[in-house]
Amino acid sequence: MPSSPLAIRIAIIGGGLAGAALLRGLLRHPHLTVDMYESRPTFRDEGPGLSFTSRAQGILTAIDPELEYCLDRAGAVSATTEIRVAAGPHVGREIEINGFGESCKKYVSRQAFLAEMLNHVPPHMMHPGTRIASVTELPSEQGLLLAFADGSTKKYDIVIGADGTHGFTRQLVLGTDESLVKPHSTGFWGLPIRVPLQRAQQLMGTRSLDPSNPRHVCWIGDGTTIIYDLLDNGNEVQIIVFGKADDTGEEDGLSEPSWAKLFTPDEFREVFSSNSIPVCQGTIDLILSVYTVQVAALCLLEHHPAPTYVAENICLIGDSAHSMLPFQGASISLSIEEALLLSTLLGRLSSKAAIPAALRAFDQLCRPRAEQATRLSAETGLLIAGRAPGIGLNADLLQHHLRHKFEFLLNVDIEAHRTAAVSIMDQLLGVGAAWP
Numbered sequence: 001m002p003s004s005p006l007a008i009r010i011a012i013i014g015g016g017l018a019g020a021a022l023l024r025g026l027l028r029h030p031h032l033t034v035d036m037y038e039s040r041p042t043f044r045d046e047g048p049g050l051s052f053t054s055r056a057q058g059i060l061t062a063i064d065p066e067l068e069y070c071l072d073r074a075g076a077v078s079a080t081t082e083i084r085v086a087a088g089p090h091v092g093r094e095i096e097i098n099g100f101g102e103s104c105k106k107y108v109s110r111q112a113f114l115a116e117m118l119n120h121v122p123p124h125m126m127h128p129g130t131r132i133a134s135v136t137e138l139p140s141e142q143g144l145l146l147a148f149a150d151g152s153t154k155k156y157d158i159v160i161g162a163d164g165t166h167g168f169t170r171q172l173v174l175g176t177d178e179s180l181v182k183p184h185s186t187g188f189w190g191l192p193i194r195v196p197l198q199r200a201q202q203l204m205g206t207r208s209l210d211p212s213n214p215r216h217v218c219w220i221g222d223g224t225t226i227i228y229d230l231l232d233n234g235n236e237v238q239i240i241v242f243g244k245a246d247d248t249g250e251e252d253g254l255s256e257p258s259w260a261k262l263f264t265p266d267e268f269r270e271v272f273s274s275n276s277i278p279v280c281q282g283t284i285d286l287i288l289s290v291y292t293v294q295v296a297a298l299c300l301l302e303h304h305p306a307p308t309y310v311a312e313n314i315c316l317i318g319d320s321a322h323s324m325l326p327f328q329g330a331s332i333s334l335s336i337e338e339a340l341l342l343s344t345l346l347g348r349l350s351s352k353a354a355i356p357a358a359l360r361a362f363d364q365l366c367r368p369r370a371e372q373a374t375r376l377s378a379e380t381g382l383l384i385a386g387r388a389p390g391i392g393l394n395a396d397l398l399q400h401h402l403r404h405k406f407e408f409l410l411n412v413d414i415e416a417h418r419t420a421a422v423s424i425m426d427q428l429l430g431v432g433a434a435w436p
């Protein structure tokens with residue numbers, strides 16, 4: 001079917017959570033023609049589970065009312081958060097955080113949620129197994145030319161880089177400065193595993209993993225964190241353990257950061273030796289029953305703050321814009337905020353000439369929040385790994401510093417942000433604000 005003369009052609013590069021959420025938002029605007037490209041053969045994301053606060057669930061609904069039901073269809077579990085100290089003089093003490101009350105968050109398998117999000121997207125818009133090799137700007141404002149790995153090409157008016165931490169689109173916006181383009185080591189590593197409920201209960205006990213009283217539990221250790229919760233309607237247990245190495249492993253600051261941190265089983269057990277909480281030791285036993293020869297954890301990377309997320313008609317979202325430590329669940333909260341704001345702004349385009357204004361409005365609103373989240377996630381990481389200078393494993397100080405850390409995400413007024421984004425776009429276009 002030929003597209004209408006007003007149709008604006010958008011390519012999303014990367015079919016992870018950020019790309020998929022944006023696609024759902026853009027689908028609601030018939031004058032936008034969207035293709036989403038994913039290099040993997042299927043839209044699979046087997047990474048760690050995701051958490052959605054009630055505010056984040058509201059943002060999903062604003063992107064598309066159907067998305068909130070996707071959480072339930074994906075087996076999301078509502079759980080109460082519990083944070084405790086696992087080592088040191090205050091072992092066992094609970095740390096309370098504002099806003100994390102009764103069943104305040106939903107925990108979901110990201111693979112199941114991604115599958116639900118893409119379930120009703122017209123198949124012709126989704127292109128798995130399609131790696132984008134390059135993007136070139138065409139002369140005379142003709143748009144952008146995407147080149148595929150098989151040598152074929154296609155023209156678009158807007159390219160959205162949603163290709164994650166190691167994607168190539170960051171370079172399209174930020175140029176060749178490697179310190180801006182490449183992520184760097186943080187010294188943190190993480191190891192997520194998922195196991196059936198009964199198997200986890202055998203080693204961790206039934207009290208900690210009770211489907212009738214689901215809890216998201218976080219144990220703050222000496223340089224380590226152990227987190228567990230229930231997914232898949234309570235049938236599965238997700239465990240993520242984190243550690244903080246004393247150095248980042250980047251000796252000269254120029255070499256490529258490592259992707260993995262390897263331990264022998266004995267070395268791994270030793271990392272958690274100061275944590276004698278039975279459920280935590282059960283968690284380590286469980287991990288070592290999976291990794292019997294070598295334990296391979298993921299090195300956690302982050303980007304330096306970027307001076308911009310947009311070029312004339314290219315825009316970065318999700319981890320390609322701002323990889324950060326995952327400790328507040330901030331990455332996904334921000335990605336869905338970005339999907340909502342960007343789809344709102346692009347949905348208002350009435351001509352191709354307005355594209356740069358829409359993207360600049362997105363940048364002005366979203367980049368400062370991502371920078372704040374990156375900083376707070378890094379601070380939170382040190383706190384929940386018991387490694388914050390002057391605080392360590394002191395429960396009173398941990399309580400004091402963690403209590404308000406999460407509020408800027410929990411309390412976001414997304415409608416006010418939407419109004420502000422539209423007003424910035426209108427100012428850049430020289431028209432009076434007209435929203436809603």
Ligand SMILES: Cc1cc2nc3c(=O)[nH]c(=O)nc-3n(C[C@H](O)[C@H](O)[C@H](O)COP(=O)(O)OP(=O)(O)OC[C@H]3O[C@@H](n4cnc5c(N)ncnc54)[C@H](O)[C@@H]3O)c2cc1C
Pocket residue numbers: 013014015016017018019037038039040045047048049050051130131132133162163164165166167168190191192240298300317318319320326328329330331332333335
């Ligand atoms: C151990 C660990 C625990 C975490 N826990 C949490 C958590 O609890 N909460 C949270 O919010 N976040 C968490 N995160 C972070 C979260 O995983 C990321 O923020 C999120 O996955 C980023 O989504 P994205 O869509 O931006 O990028 P990605 O999920 O990385 O998706 C990018 C996609 O682009 C594709 N791609 C790349 N290059 C190309 C190309 N050239 N052409 C086509 N496709 C391409 C890739 O195949 C990939 O599918 C955690 C991360 C780790 C490592």
